[in-house]
Amino acid sequence: MSKETILVTGAGGQLGTKVKEAFEQNGTFNMVYTDVDDLDITMRPQVDAMLERHKPQIVINCSAYTAVDNAEKERDSALKTNQKGSLVLAEKCKKHSAFLIHISTDYVFDGEGFMPYEETHPTRPVNFYGQTKVLGEEAILQNYNEAVIIRTAWLYSEFGKNFVTTMLRLGAEREQLGVIDDQVGTPTYAGDLADAILAFAKNYVTSNSFKRGIYHFTNEGACSWYDFALKIQQLANNRVQINPIPTTDYPTPAKRPHYSILNKRKIKDQLQIEIPHWEESLIKCIELISARQ
Numbered sequence: 001m002s003k004e005t006i007l008v009t010g011a012g013g014q015l016g017t018k019v020k021e022a023f024e025q026n027g028t029f030n031m032v033y034t035d036v037d038d039l040d041i042t043m044r045p046q047v048d049a050m051l052e053r054h055k056p057q058i059v060i061n062c063s064a065y066t067a068v069d070n071a072e073k074e075r076d077s078a079l080k081t082n083q084k085g086s087l088v089l090a091e092k093c094k095k096h097s098a099f100l101i102h103i104s105t106d107y108v109f110d111g112e113g114f115m116p117y118e119e120t121h122p123t124r125p126v127n128f129y130g131q132t133k134v135l136g137e138e139a140i141l142q143n144y145n146e147a148v149i150i151r152t153a154w155l156y157s158e159f160g161k162n163f164v165t166t167m168l169r170l171g172a173e174r175e176q177l178g179v180i181d182d183q184v185g186t187p188t189y190a191g192d193l194a195d196a197i198l199a200f201a202k203n204y205v206t207s208n209s210f211k212r213g214i215y216h217f218t219n220e221g222a223c224s225w226y227d228f229a230l231k232i233q234q235l236a237n238n239r240v241q242i243n244p245i246p247t248t249d250y251p252t253p254a255k256r257p258h259y260s261i262l263n264k265r266k267i268k269d270q271l272q273i274e275i276p277h278w279e280e281s282l283i284k285c286i287e288l289i290s291a292r293q
């Protein structure tokens, strides 16, 4: 029996790399990995030709413009990839009957909440990147029903530049570090998100029983960036002193939401999955980083 084909965009990025690992290990699907050099999601003819050639049953969109602070200045680039790219994928997946799995962010919310955000909570981004991600979500929801949008937050992995790899580098270089303690959220290991994406793909080709639309996925638990930094340094045996600071002491071009905790009941119910606590996954990630050194 031939395997179903899945095409991944942005496969060289942080999430794309962990998606590749998870799907290779699983071995159920015929995988096609692409990145911006061979498949720019904003280019209609390219996307059309790629889907025509490979005829995937599922497209996983790991590509995005993700430079949150730069997006305040590079507005056209951010908008092009995150809005137009999402629209093109929705249109072409519809044309070629491919199910679309798209990734979005907690930055669609204003962070003024105090209860974990449900999928139906009104969006109100506080920065331009968040605006482009809302527009990307809308482009998909308005044009193609056969899709899920997974909002995630505080994503990290052993690859590339993220909070964990940056903290490990600074922790080894510095004696003291100031880290924000008045923004709370949930660190999310990209490997766990990749497993959730795999669970969607497996469900789609077997029982196909999940609802379409928006889902929230992060690890379990919650903390501030300060708590997260402390745990990273502790696990890495770094002696650096971490000092809690308010957001006002660390100004950035893009404003960040103060409260980013997402309610994950829907994804757990629909896919019957358990999600690891953020500390458990952080231990796993730091062990993997240490093993490579």
Ligand SMILES: NC(=O)c1ccc[n+]([C@@H]2O[C@H](COP(=O)([O-])OP(=O)(O)OC[C@H]3O[C@@H](n4cnc5c(N)ncnc54)[C@H](OP(=O)(O)O)[C@@H]3O)[C@@H](O)[C@H]2O)c1
Pocket (backbone or CB within 6 Å): 009, 010, 011, 012, 013, 014, 015, 016, 035, 036, 039, 040, 041, 042, 062, 063, 064, 065, 066, 081, 085, 103, 104, 105, 106, 133, 152, 153, 154, 155, 156, 160
């Ligand atoms: N990182 C986080 O903390 C975080 C938090 C919440 C949600 N998310 C969402 O999670 C998803 C994955 O993020 P990530 O951290 O894996 O991002 P990433 O590491 O920046 O990866 C994005 C990938 O997309 C590629 N790309 C950029 N523009 C493209 C285009 N027009 N066509 C095709 N590929 C393009 C990038 O290539 P280049 O590197 O060459 O540009 C890169 O390989 C994104 O949707 C992001 O919005 C991330």
